[in-house]
Amino acid sequence: MRRLASSQPGFDAEFTAFIRREDERETEVADRVGRIIHEVRTRGDAALLAYSRELDGVQADSVAGLEISRERLEQALLDIPGRERDALRHAADRLRDYAECQRIDAWQFEDDDGNTLGQLVRPLERVGVYAPGGKAAYPSTVLMNAIPAQVAGVGEIILVSPQRAGETNPLVLAAAALAGVDRMFTIGGAQAVAALAYGTETVPAVDKIVGPGNAYVAAAKREVFGQVGIDMIAGPSEVLILADGSGNPEWAALDMFAQAEHDEEARAIVISPDADYLDAVAAAVERRLDEQPRAAIIRASLAAHGALIHTRDLDEAVDLSNRIAPEHLELALDRPDVIIDDIRHAGAVFMGHYSPEAFGDYCAGPNHVLPTGRTARFSSPLGVYDFQKRLSVIQASPAGAARLAPIAATLARGEGLEAHAQSAEARAGGSDA
């Protein structure tokens, strides 16, 4: 694992190179995805079924055969072990409580001239949730993506998730039932994204597609953006543990493992002005790594993307944290409240020693769909607001129109748009069309 210190010569260049993640897009993937989208868009179910057979190995002879009924989802929720059902229920309840606070509200005001100005809010009508299949078939993904849509009041939530060897994870089905999924299809890849974006005879077109996926899914979402809304293009997951040395280094090591076990591209960093603490974290990592079931993945992730960074003081650590703009930021401090106002960029902030990222991944309440790869500079966690949209409302009074008309007309003529000016002036009583 990399060790860096801000006092070393050349640190800044090394740090900059380290945090830089190339936004790599493979032309070959984009080309194949473009073809798949074109086929599904023009040939509908026939193309969707053909790709699902070819790429996912499904056996069905119609797309309808790939639909899982709401009854089967409900049944899966009854069939899973009680302990897991209780955990899913508890997590769903907490997610819902948090999401309720995120609703955008309508507002309006009347100005001095009697004009009413405001903002309406409407839920999206139909949303598609993509949940990866196979080894990354996570029920938590279903909860995190579907519950905010449910709380927003989305009319219909459609879940797509590819089968793996003809099987669908029963926990995923149970989570779908809990999260209010209305319809589910066991389809995946670019063909599932295309089906949701353009609709087929069987799969209805949606207004927005959310959820993580592999390079093909990401490329497909990028391609259909504009036809439908999308959430974000997720990159590798990251945690930054900003520590003052007051915490347990073993906990930091476990938190690094939890991040690194996702996949080899995941990134775990500890940054601290306390060199002894960093040494202790390094030792704990060495000591406990081998006992991890996913030790090989963790080792590869830490070797390629992990780092322990020593800073001169806590302020410098905060500054570097803002430059990283991490997806997950753990403030492993006795007094995280002292520095929180200086944190400008992060997806989610975990305050103090008792708030590991794992709580946020599953059940604390906030969403685990978070901006990665420095996009926390401009993006927010997935939330209810992603499933609502605003409409501006303007109602001018006759008196207000008389005052607005000359302003609009002056600006319109300054832009050479005479019809705009006349349209405005018609309402002023003067020109009277």
Next chain:
Amino acid sequence: MRRLASSQPGFDAEFTAFIRREDERETEVADRVGRIIHEVRTRGDAALLAYSRELDGVQADSVAGLEISRERLEQALLDIPGRERDALRHAADRLRDYAECQRIDAWQFEDDDGNTLGQLVRPLERVGVYAPGGKAAYPSTVLMNAIPAQVAGVGEIILVSPQRAGETNPLVLAAAALAGVDRMFTIGGAQAVAALAYGTETVPAVDKIVGPGNAYVAAAKREVFGQVGIDMIAGPSEVLILADGSGNPEWAALDMFAQAEHDEEARAIVISPDADYLDAVAAAVERRLDEQPRAAIIRASLAAHGALIHTRDLDEAVDLSNRIAPEHLELALDRPDVIIDDIRHAGAVFMGHYSPEAFGDYCAGPNHVLPTGRTARFSSPLGVYDFQKRLSVIQASPAGAARLAPIAATLARGEGLEAHAQSAEARAGGSDA
């Protein structure tokens, strides 16, 4: 101009074909844009300057020579005619009043176990605004894109706008001064988007790029999305006038002209259950079209994309309006309040006979940057919220951690993520790392 009636056989198919706009992306444009972005990203100022000389015909011998100082912006505001300055000021004030209502606020709550959960809000640090040059150099564009950023508290607003024959529109400079633009460069096209996304020696990298542009600018924004945030990919502008026949048909004709004069791709539609009213609108269009300075553009737009649609009743008109999801929706009704709750999709709604779209284009208060091409199904007007982002915050109490840990651990093990489970359980006091 097209005439449709919902009672005609085949109406539904004709209507569907009519409202469908192909999201055309030219591969050739994308390829050229890809090369430009690559060059500016790797060679910085040198490439930016070379493209600006080649494509925009600028004479400068450095990128610094293309910067317009804040002082020149302020001077432009002093130099323009008083009537235009007053109109810009009035518009800016109204935009700001409306924008103040759009701020996202932080919130937090404590649950029964003493866990604190919440959401922080931070402004973006640096934003780039693209304003087209040449015939579409609109000061209103600068106000509409920069003022919400200013109200959000964005640290630095950078305006880019290409020169036209070595000149920059003084109204654009004045609007930039009013809207709080910090730096301005007279650069444009894909090279300006690339410079803002990746930064050059002279142009600083921004966190988000907003503003309209031609096909090259749109393709460049699509390409750099992910490296920076973008607003939306704007398509041709549209107005739908939903009328019950109580309004003045001349006003409707002028409102159609105002939309159609933008360009040949713009779309103006009137939809009404009142056939006589539609006839009167058609007559007014014929009678008054020739007096319009931009009659040729208006005629081409109305011929290609305009329509008068007769419906059986008002409910059907509302239903078709929702299917169109128009950028601008004028409710030309005596009682627009009766149907507003049924309007599900629109960028901005103009209520009643005294609220022409032109007010919203310039000075009513709401933003004129609105979702086009049916994207109002999932997108909102540009607003202050586009220049803020949220951070989730989680602070578990020791007691709360003890309750959350087994839930998180159960779900983590269900997903095969043992380190997540251990990281959670370490905080429960039980395993104590």
